[in-house]
Amino acid sequence: MTGRALFDPGLQPERTELAWRRTALAIGVGSLLSLRVLPAVVGDPVWAAAWLIPGIAGLAFAVLLWFRAQLRHRRVTAALLDGRPEDLPGSGLMLMLTLFVVGCGVLSAVVVLWWT
Template identity: 35%
Template structure:
């Protein structure tokens, strides 16, 4: 019995691209703020966000290639790791914003 995956794989791949785009925009904003305020912690956070954006986009491309070969389930490990990394970076960004210089 063959299963029709419908548009779900395509929506999932688009979600990876959107997530990478959002991370890239946030990385640019955090980098700009860190460089303008001369805060090395904020600048390092921007670099980490940029790396997370690249990793997210790369994983999305790898998933796309895998789905073109054969549809398969997404392993839970990379998804949990990416979710944890995004939460950690978001918490660090909030911490830097709260402890940053006023004004």
């Protein structure tokens, strides 16, 4: 390609990273809310402690997602600036998020079915 850039440097990868950051932030806030609300709803101290596990796991996942999004942003920017589209990252981050959301959905369904 002569004289044409493959992308607008910085804008598209940065918008994508910001979207991943918002996703991580939403998961983190939801996890903090679950840490605050679920123990009060459950009432029993033994079960309340068990309900802290999903909230803590969600917070850990949000932090992991945040850092993986930053790493992905750096890799995408470097690959596009160097003109090496074969070095673009795959869909691992999306798969990780999908598995987390499906796991949360299954856990929620089990809790609702068991609790009622």
